[in-house]
Amino acid sequence: MHDGTENSAIESDQGREAPLAMDAESFRRTGHALVDSIADFLKSLPERPVTPNDSLDAIRALIDGDSALPENGTDSGELLERATRLLFDHSLFNAHPRFMGYVTSSPAPIGMLGDFLAAAVNQNVGAWRLSPVASEIEVQTVRWIAELVGYPRDCGGLLVSGGNMANIVGLLTARVAALGSSVRDTGIGGPNAATLRVYASTETHTWIQKAVDIAGLGTHAIRWIPVDARLRMNVDALRDAITEDQRAGARPIMVAATAGSVSTGAVDPLVEIARVCREAGIWLHVDGAYGGFAAALPTASDDLRALALADSVALDPHKWLYAPLEAGCVLVRHSERLREAFSYHPVYYHFGEEATNFFDFGPQNSRGFRALKVWLSLQQAGRNGYVRMIGDDIQLSRELYEQVDAYEELEAMSQDLSITTFRYVPPNLKAEIDETYLNQLNQELLERLQSSGEAFISNAVIGGRYVLRACIVNFHTGANDIQALPEIVVRHGRAVHEALQSSDVR
Numbered sequence: 001m002h003d004g005t006e007n008s009a010i011e012s013d014q015g016r017e018a019p020l021a022m023d024a025e026s027f028r029r030t031g032h033a034l035v036d037s038i039a040d041f042l043k044s045l046p047e048r049p050v051t052p053n054d055s056l057d058a059i060r061a062l063i064d065g066d067s068a069l070p071e072n073g074t075d076s077g078e079l080l081e082r083a084t085r086l087l088f089d090h091s092l093f094n095a096h097p098r099f100m101g102y103v104t105s106s107p108a109p110i111g112m113l114g115d116f117l118a119a120a121v122n123q124n125v126g127a128w129r130l131s132p133v134a135s136e137i138e139v140q141t142v143r144w145i146a147e148l149v150g151y152p153r154d155c156g157g158l159l160v161s162g163g164n165m166a167n168i169v170g171l172l173t174a175r176v177a178a179l180g181s182s183v184r185d186t187g188i189g190g191p192n193a194a195t196l197r198v199y200a201s202t203e204t205h206t207w208i209q210k211a212v213d214i215a216g217l218g219t220h221a222i223r224w225i226p227v228d229a230r231l232r233m234n235v236d237a238l239r240d241a242i243t244e245d246q247r248a249g250a251r252p253i254m255v256a257a258t259a260g261s262v263s264t265g266a267v268d269p270l271v272e273i274a275r276v277c278r279e280a281g282i283w284l285h286v287d288g289a290y291g292g293f294a295a296a297l298p299t300a301s302d303d304l305r306a307l308a309l310a311d312s313v314a315l316d317p318h319k320w321l322y323a324p325l326e327a328g329c330v331l332v333r334h335s336e337r338l339r340e341a342f343s344y345h346p347v348y349y350h351f352g353e354e355a356t357n358f359f360d361f362g363p364q365n366s367r368g369f370r371a372l373k374v375w376l377s378l379q380q381a382g383r384n385g386y387v388r389m390i391g392d393d394i395q396l397s398r399e400l401y402e403q404v405d406a407y408e409e410l411e412a413m414s415q416d417l418s419i420t421t422f423r424y425v426p427p428n429l430k431a432e433i434d435e436t437y438l439n440q441l442n443q444e445l446l447e448r449l450q451s452s453g454e455a456f457i458s459n460a461v462i463g464g465r466y467v468l469r470a471c472i473v474n475f476h477t478g479a480n481d482i483q484a485l486p487e488i489v490v491r492h493g494r495a496v497h498e499a500l501q502s503s504d505v506r
């Protein structure tokens, strides 16, 4: 009746031979070959283009994208060799010294090896019983992350997939804290339904929309607070909005402030915002996905350090802790708040000394061992190592700003944390700035730069102006890379300007 039974080895004398099994010798051989090629690949990165810039069609053709699922198996060594070649030759490399786009970090090698080890032991860090050492390592990692940024070390927290999830967990926790645990039974439309409000500046990352949507509040619950000239939340406007909403009978759930905005690295006035939240009795959540770890620097501003005053904080180890994707982290001042928001055990089940079952503290049930790679790199570098790497990224960004500022054809726009923004302005346009044309020019320039493979930056829009944005969260980037960037941008900028001038686009 069923195919393949004649090949089944369940009843052989040697025991079962599963199609996915690998004996120790072939695992060793294949694994060593893989490690060797990764070591060569990492070493070769500076000589490679940042991206080969293959077309969508080319990529699909490479993997024969339309082909059917293979009926039969293939040798593991052959498969890994093919996968290695595919990835090494057709990827965009965020470990490249000239990758300065978005907020994606270069991965720490010890993190790569940590993920390998974690997969080998395959712990389910949902329950302590299933992952005793791994669970305690995650507890310790969360505590060390809190210590690093100056947050109370007895806080609760857990690792999640990234900044978005960390922020979403923050909102789901704030929602239960504000409305009481009955909201978990009745939903927000229950008998005590009120108009719910979440406050966030107009510079907030798009996690806020996803979060209010997922939490059932809907995006209309967001009160968008305007920003000042430095793109920081306007605290007077925040205070007014809260007062107005409370008078109208609305229920504030949370203020979402940002420590390091994704566009320009702006840090909201957290000291003042914390005071507003304390006075109004509103949960303060800080999105420190990008900038939070810079609070570890001795030179960090008071506002950045004030993330320690928040009820919850989102951080992203896969950004400034240089963990390979994925690793986000949420910290919550009182760990019971997390349990109240996520656990389905009655509260009287819990005793002070019990082991941590992470499924009680977040949305996931089965959970991978994300903490290992972070735990390893926190120890390899230590606090001082991180302070140096993050400080160097910021220093390089400042140097880039100065370099750009010195260039006749470049207009430096902003510099905050490790983000520098600027744009190309053709010399003959300096006198009479045509903003629409400059936006078009810089947009096309970015396309061209990104596909050139010479360097990779991204963009921001500041006050309606389309600007180029270099964000350095990359311990491979050096002074030579920073010095090379303005020349590359100007060369492509001239070419795009010439092309636009000679076409009839204007």
Ligand SMILES: *Cc1c(COP(=O)(O)O)cnc(C)c1O
Pocket (backbone or CB within 6 Å): 103, 161, 162, 163, 164, 165, 205, 207, 258, 260, 261, 262, 287, 288, 289, 290, 291, 316, 328
């Ligand atoms: C990156 C980022 C996020 C989203 O984090 P992911 O890890 O991409 O999910 C949220 N907020 C800020 C400020 C960020 O920089």
